[in-house]
Amino acid sequence: MNKKGLHIVAFDVPFPANYGGVIDIFYRIKALARLDVKIVLHCFIYGGKEPHPELDKYCEQVYYYKRRRFKNPFIGELPYIVATRNDAELLKNLIQNDWPIFFEGLHSTYFLLHPGLEKRQKLVRMHNVEHLYYRGLEHAESSFFKKYFYTVEADRLEKYESVLHASDGIATISPNETNYFKDNFRNVFYLPAFHSNDHVVSKAGRGEYALYHGNLAVGENNRAAIYLVEHVFSKLEIPCIIAGNNPSAALKAAAKKYSNVKLAFNIAAQEVLRLIEHAHINILYTFQNTGIKLKMLNALYRGRFCVVNDLMVVNSGLEEYCQVVDASTVQAEMKRLWNEEFTEDDVIHRQKLDISEFNNTVNAKKLMGKFDLSPALVMQTKV
Helix, strand or coil: CCCCCEEEEECCCCCCCCCHHHHHHHHHHHHHHHCCCCEEEEEEECCCCCCCHHHHHCCCEEEEEECCCCCCCCCCCCCHHHHCCCCHHHHHHHCCCCCCEEEECHHHCCCCCCHHHCCCCEEEEECCCHHHHHHHHHHHCCCHHHHHHHHHHHHHHHHHHHHHHHCCEEEECCHHHHHHHHCCCCCEEECCCCCCCCCCCCCCECCCCEEEECCCCCHHHHHHHHHHHHHCHHHCCCCEEEEECCCCHHHHHHHHCCCCEEEEECCCHHHHHHHHHHCCEEEECCCCCCCCCHHHHHHHHHCCEEEEEHHHHCCCCCHHHCEEECCCCHHHHHHHHHCCCECHHHHHHHHHHHHCCCCHHHHHHHHHHHCCCCCCCCCCCCC
């Protein structure tokens, strides 16, 4: 019997799963645990998160490390997101056995080149082409300090990316990223995003409002929300809600100007899901074509009509489930959908997602195959 399990090195504590990157990590762990994979999880604590007993349900062992953030983020040649995740205890714990290692993002790869791990099987999950993602953050940011930080970090990430040659494979999150990494690295494979939905639960009928949701602390999401308020919602007579954590003062001020716009901020993840389910239209807009937008999967599995712009959905495999608009047609499309029912036929079509490439169990088995951890061979966990 193959008694090997899997080390997963996460850049954050993946519970609560309250934003895109940790949602992908948490539901991947959960899906692997359902297939009886032994998991040792390593995660970095910062941003107010703490060790969480929920992770013990799915992992044999969970190690926590304090992220070593320092005052001057411009020191050194390594990307800040990598240099601050360099705890020696992580290396010590990784070399206790010969299990394969799954690094979550460039963030977690500080020890990828370490001689002590040279003979280990190592795969890296890429949630974005990170230097392109950071250039997008730079363009979306108005603060001079943050803008300069994103510029420097993007340059460092572009140089650092070559570390991926030391991996045995790269698991990309979208077709766009897959094409990019295949041009530059070997053993690249597409592993769609893991998410909180086992089945489509969209309901026929009418919803109560149009909804935009996202982590509003991210400059890109805040920018999209302000754009929607000023250029779309303000020109509609439809009730509109923007939901998410930490909106900027500019977004609060913009929403306050219009009686049909409500800002629901710093609410629990379950409340966001409830808002998605009760919306008539989920509108998702982006200025940055990176990664896969997990909020779109939530909207499709749980909501009714989903209106997106091309950058949100292009090459995602989700185009057929959305109404794709551009700046000139978004208002007209929202008005049209507001006067239409989401029908039983619409629900049946949406249910095709249950057997699509976005099925968590299918993708967990795909990852297990890359590590030669077949369901018949792994040891049973306590789950």
